[in-house]
Amino acid sequence: MYLENIQSRDKLTIQSELVKSAVLFLSKDGAGFNGVDTEFGNSLAQILRKRRQLSPAQEYQAWKMCRKYWRQLRKADPEIILPKKWINRYRLEGWQVWNDSKGSGPYTLDLIGDGELSCTCEAYSNGNECGHITLAIAQGLIDSVDDINDESIESTQPIKQVSAPSEPTETNYEMLPGIFANQGQLAALSNLKKFALGESIMYLLTGFSGSGKTTLVQAWLRDLRESGYQGRVVFTAPTNKAANVLQRMVNRWQLDIECLTCAKLLGLKPVIDFETGRQRFKKSYNDESVIQDYDLVVVDETSMVNEELWRYLAEEANMFTRLLFMGDPAQLPPVNEAISQSFLEINESSHLSEVMRYRGSIAAMADDIRQNLGRRGEPFFETQYNEDGSEGLFVLTQESWNDNIIKAFQSEKYLEDPDYCRVLAYTNKRVASINKMVRAAIRGPKAPRFVDGERLIATEHYSVANPFGGSTTVLNTSSEMEVNGTSIGMEGRWKVWFLDITRFDDGISKLIPVLHEDCQKEFERTQKELKQQAQNGERQLWKQWHENRSRFAYVDYAYSHTIHKAQGSTFTNVFVDVTDILSNKRRNLVQMPGEDKKRWVYERNQLLYVAMTRPSHRLFIFE
Structure with missing residues (x-):
């Protein structure tokens, strides 16, 4: 192991070069690494051999390894040449280090397990790396490997973990x-x-x-x-x-x-x-x-x-x-x-386990459901809201629920913010029914399938072939978008809608083909026949089945979607079809984190919990 004598390098650069040399030496023919460190060290050495730079975190871990395997490095009798400014600045005597340029010291170096060195200087005690340890390793401070044992030299200051931030110990932190x-x-x-x-x-x-x-x-x-x-x-x-x-x-x-x-x-x-x-x-x-x-x-x-x-x-x-x-x-x-x-x-x-942010009736109801995921019966819902009605839980009749949905999606606030309101249900069938109802009320029953200003959600991932190989994603599942313009054309033998859309997440506009409703039944019949033939042994037809399907983007109106797709989202106002959720009868035997044994959990309760925690202000339900 050899370190060039370059005058201009500072402490951290010297440490970096030392780390590189040490890891490369230890990785040769299994010279030093053992057990769980073998894969780690060899991976690091592979990065270095490719002349790639280590990230700060990688270099820190390599530096720890250099200290951990000090015995193996000493056995190699490495030759280290340090810049003259270091030789003039520090004075080394056994386990003691002085900084003569600052007139400070002595600092005592100590062994803390597996040959790892600590130092009693202020920098190390504050959780930072110090040049004394770097110099000691590079200079070969210990004369022989036999001098390294499990007995630590008594230090004058408490030892702290390298680079670890201070830990809070008081409850008023x-x-x-x-x-x-x-x-x-x-x-x-x-x-x-x-x-x-x-x-x-x-x-x-x-x-x-x-x-x-x-x-x-x-x-x-x-x-x-x-x-x-x-x-x-x-x-x-x-x-x-x-x-x-x-x-x-x-x-x-x-x-x-x-x-x-x-x-x-x-x-x-x-x-x-x-x-x-x-x-x-x-x-x-x-x-x-x-x-x-x-x-x-x-x-x-x-x-x-x-x-x-x-x-x-x-x-x-x-x-x-x-x-x-x-x-x-x-x-x-x-x-x-x-x-x-x-x-x-x-x-x-x-x-x-301690809830810190619950407020109001929605949160109280969600907390009750969460604590009773194994409950068989239906929870009791009761209208509760604040003085001005801007926040709360509202239990409505289905007619009133439908009317409030229409009003919310026709409001100026929804036009300004697509996350202002959303309707959540359990089944795809119910979602389709709600979307149809809302769309007809807003656009009229005879409106074209897509119009300018329409807000849509991708129901499947859609990508297009890349001329350089592979494919490029256009829409991820659940990506939301707004329609800027529409036209009708052909995609192969199929009639399609060409939609000029803008994605909400990044503001990028794309042109996507959506299968026209006039061709829907014929397309489904063709795909069904191909699928049956493929399942009966003609497996090569799966490729044609896939090519047919991947021609088009699959989108739906964004008024409503399933609770599964809503997970991870927040909306100002949420309308939940509880009756649809309660149709789920599935239960799972699971062991929750922090619990000692498995218990039965009803999935409908998890559905309710997710739905109840989606709104930031108001929740509207009907039973």
């Missing part, structure tokens, strides 16, 4: 201006700080609606930044809608953090399984995974992470890219799964 942590948040914040700089690669933070998960994460990230943490951070969520909510949130926090969907982060493309009709993911040819560009990944809405997506995420977790999963276990599980695997597979976790 102010996480953010005017926001004080409760005991659960205090413990979780301490654990998250250890996770960011420790050895674990995945961590789980759970909490119910209103327990302060996002506030806690905001405080944690601010503390990390203030303590000098330079790692790249990204927020991600399973759906495009949830990712957009995250982006608005971090913008309010004034934190420079990207927000991506899990598919975008992992370079995945959603596809439809021909035989089951379910959406799955596969690696995209033209969208590379970018998750390894980040040191810390925060996965929100964890309850929506299905088993397949969980596997993709978990495979990417390592010492360079740590994953924090965050979610509400009382919310809906992934489709056809009892509970997200992310709630079951992660060993280290914190759970926030």
